[in-house]
Amino acid sequence: MDNSEKINLLLIKLENLLLRQQGFDAEIKALRDEVRALQSPGATPTHDVIVKGPVIAPPPRNTPPSQVIQNTNNSRPVPSFSSSNTNQQQPNFADRFKRDNIVKSDFEKFIGENLISKIGILILIIGVAIGAKYAIDHDMISPLTRIILGYAVGAGLMAFAIKLKEKYENFSAVLVSGAIAIMYFITYAAYDFYALIPQVLAFGLMVIFTSFTVVAAIKYNKQVIAHIGLVGAYAVPFLLSDGSGKVGVLFTYMAIINIGILILSFKKYWKPLFYASFGLTWIIFLAWRLDLSSANIFFSLSVLFSTLFFVIFYITNLAYKVAKKEIFGLSDVVIILLNSFIYYGIGYFILLGNKNSAELLGLFTLANAVIHFVVSLIIYKKQLADRNLFYLILAMVITFITMAAPVQLNGGWVTIFWTVEAAVLFYLARVKNIAIYEKLSFPLIFLAFFSLLQDWTTYYNFYYDSEFITPILNVGFLTAVIFIISFIWIYNISKKEIEKPIEWAWARQILNYAIPSILLLVVYVTFRIEISKYFNNLFELTKINTNPNGKSAYVNYEYNYNYEKLQTAWIYIYTLFFASILSYFNVRKLKSNELAIACLVINLIAVIAFLTHGLYNLSELRDAYLSHTDKYFNISSFNIGIRYLSIVFFGLFIIQCYKLINSGLFKMDLKVMFDYLLYISILWLISSELINILELADLDGSYKLGLSILWGIYSLFLISMGLAKNKKHLRIGAMVLFGITLIKLFIYDIAYLSTISKTIVFVSLGILLLIISFLYNKYKHLIIDDAKAEN
Template identity: 25%
Template structure:
């Protein structure tokens, strides 16, 4: 008699079941013995713990009588209390302790799925039987979890969650693959499964189980979707889930379920908003706002305090709701768009008034005041047609930094550093609109108003960072320096682009000169207020190097271009005086700022400063010479040659003498070296190049003037040298005179 393959399969399964039952019985007996031994050990440990508690109590009583010991014990206790809580560690401990259980239930679900698939491929069972097996297995696993819940709570919760997952997937397969249900029936079944799982989690007091339930409840619409969008029905269902979540959260104090619901809800809302913008979406935004706002404030109404997660939830609720609702109003061209930030601000103002009425100065007071100011700022920005995303993210980032400053919770700093780069990206996209924009009014245009919001929030961020204690700043000095540099860059680019757009019709040399002058004045302003801004030393030196480099480029390129345009009658003389305004920041920086900075700690700084002064003075004398004597552009090359041959060596000789004198007087040798280097360059230029292109008269004049300057410089050098020698000898003689007097 032959045994068919299905019968072989059945025999193999029966043998495996017998082996599993035998092994389970043996393991169960050994586990029971181990549990008895563990209970005995726990009794012994409990007795020892009681004895230790008595000894500690006696020590505390003794310490109260002796103040020296009393001072020692609280310090140890305070050290223990001051240790920060590790929020991630419990998660890893849970995964470590229950990894086998989670892996086991996942493997079981896959095994059942593969077995059912094998049975389907062999045509052992029909479509209705397949769905029936799935539901039966799910219910069986849930029942097993129910019986194991008293002694094995976590294990039973995971088992029950696996059973609920099987019910969800069975319903999905029965609807999608086998078409056993209509969509309304499948949706009703998933709703029943969700409600059942929430009730079980509440009854079992299991947060793990309700997390499974929420995942299944929010993913169920995707499982039974046919591609036809019925968003009002979908969000009615989601609102019901959120209300159930809110009730369980208030009864059981489970915060994680609120975050899961928040993430899923707003992902669905944003997808609906982008795919099909409808006014009815506003009502679901408002409903979700109220539900999650109440969820975030539950600890506030119970304990009169806000945790870090509650504050973060408040921030995200307000700003995500503003983005969604204002976007819908703008797309549908409804007014006023500021109704939502003003309404949300009014709600926060009520809570702020409650704090003020009770004369509280707690963290909650700071949070609500920051929320009100931020929402009003967003409302004002949107009223003037600023860009939505950029403005909201900029204000939100500042609010996160403000809250971090108030409570010193690291999570807000992390979110700030995540959001701030997004603000920069959004602002860059806004700036790109200048390329295609036409006829924008000065200042009061959407692009610059958006930039103004970003600039304002960036300046507030800098102030907040400057007011932080030094210990907080030094924890991440690299990121603080980078943030400061990027913040100054944002303000610079925002102002510069608006200026350049408004003068874009002018000649290119005017645009370039204006950009250079603005850059010089901007860096000069930062250097002028460097102490109030608390600019770090390395950043200050870098700004000074950039400042002096800009001076060189400005005099060589901008000045020469403007002078050429004036000679060609394309520009008025007033543009030269406007260009010359850079001399005021240069003089003040040279005489005041450089003396009080760490600029001269680097030897190269002396050479950069002397090069800047030489180029600036030389170029300005050249510009004045051309403006005075050039009547037309063809005369410029001849005048340029004459200036280079006759006047430039004289200017360099005078400057070299000044540098040598300053170097000797101030004992700054680098100035002297720079002066001698300039003299060498000037002499080489004179003897190797200039002398061969001069006429006799010019050659005689140049040599006479140069000789006189060199002789005077030598005389001053010798006189100063003798003076310094006399001072040194006098100081050396002072101790001997004092000795004779004694």
């Protein structure tokens, strides 16, 4: 009879005794109630006799456990009595006793069999090391004796561990790992401290120890052996490098350790072991590589071993997952990405620092893409893993191809490459429903946009360097056109396929606004830059050397700066035209509520910009025409004509704003806002035109008088419109304008006007006020009706 059967037998006996004890208690209480009832006639018994449950009699002595269990299931129940006050289910003492003992047993087992053994082997190794150090410091034993004793301790510990394996496997595994660690250290000491063995022999011994560790870890099925034996061996590695440039031995040793872990990965999948090896290897390699002053040092060695480590870890990470066809988790994806980009970063740093290999950066980037492509192809053809792994590695291919463009190409070609790639990935993601491609297209869309911004910055650098760029017929414009076409394609796909689900809903929501916004911005800026290119070329062509004979060492160039003002005027015309077309296209074709809001914001900005800076620039063109005294350049009357061309485009723009407001694309009524926009714009334009006419007529000093009268007349016009159309906001606006006019008259105008001018202004404004008052009295019923309607 084993221990488990004995425990079951004792627990059954204990349970039966408890049940019988409950039955006896119930019977005793029932008898006491009957006695009280007889002693006190008429008294109500305090307890009722009820049947609670079975009482199982204990089995005879020496009954077999199997028969005991069977009998307990088939035995006839014995009545048990319990009081109503104690009619609650009693806790199963046996189950609680068993559970508590199991928990205590597991914890005690962990402490006794696992933790104590590991602490013990660690303390043993430290103790041996302290004793060895003491013996060495006091020259108690010769170096050869030290090494022999060290090997003897390791071998003895190994033999003892193997002997204990059959009965005490966990304890034996800890001893084996400690013995291997001792062997590693003693071999290093024999080679480096005392030079008792050659480097080749030390290297060979460590290969043997590593191989043995792999076999032992598999046989014992204990990860602790691999941890202490292999990862612990990373404390030794530097050891084989004597500082004389024999770093190849160090990395060869590390590669052997990693190959051992690779072999283990086909048998076991011990993630902590792999993570430790992965981290230590790359940390050691990076620390060594970054410590070198020049990338030309150990060039071939660096490339060879970084590639070797990359391949080992790549295969190791895939080996178990592919063999078991398991789905890759987040940690597996992170390791693949880290391994790939650490290797690429090291390779890029090495190649960039070598003058003979800097031109190979693009080829190296493509080589990384080819490696991942081959792996993805093998996985796809052999169907070695789940679909997500295939798409992940294929995504790595696309990533490195994407990186190859800026590494090898320059300027607009990078933007073209990224733009087309983003469009293709977005198409495959939405149409073919490959979610990972859409995730990859997200960063590419913004990368392409930022690359285009960089191209535009380059253009301005060319301008400052006096470079001529032909408008339209240049790489920059071609790049922007390809970008626009690709983004139109992406936008159309996003609208058609938006119902398909995606993991990153927030990212799709961002793209729904980002794609049309980027598209609008790029279309606008692209043609604006071409306008700037045209006028910049004209500006550069006007360069004149004012000292052509070279009589002086000082060289001075003159330019026709009027072209800069003309450029600004044409850009405002283009901006008004662009905003008008955008509003028209949305009202007639797209009918998008989101785009309508964007158009409204764009239109407001365009109105404010034109009425402030745009009109000011037109006044500067007029002043340049009127005060032209430059002996090198002629300024034509087009400086005046472009003003009216701009006003025509502004009028067309206001008409499109009106259609947009009344298109029904907005949830709120914006007609009042449009009225303010319209009438303020008209006032601003006619005020500017009045000043322009007075300047052309050489009556610039009369604009104060003219503006006051004009504003008064316009106030009267607004009052009339407000009464005629029953628009209270126009009437209030007219009053505000008239108040501003009066303040201007008494604070500003009166100090600078002559007596005749003051008379004209006061009489004119007085008449206007009387007319306004008359209109209010005549049409007061309209105002009263309006007020009643509001109430």
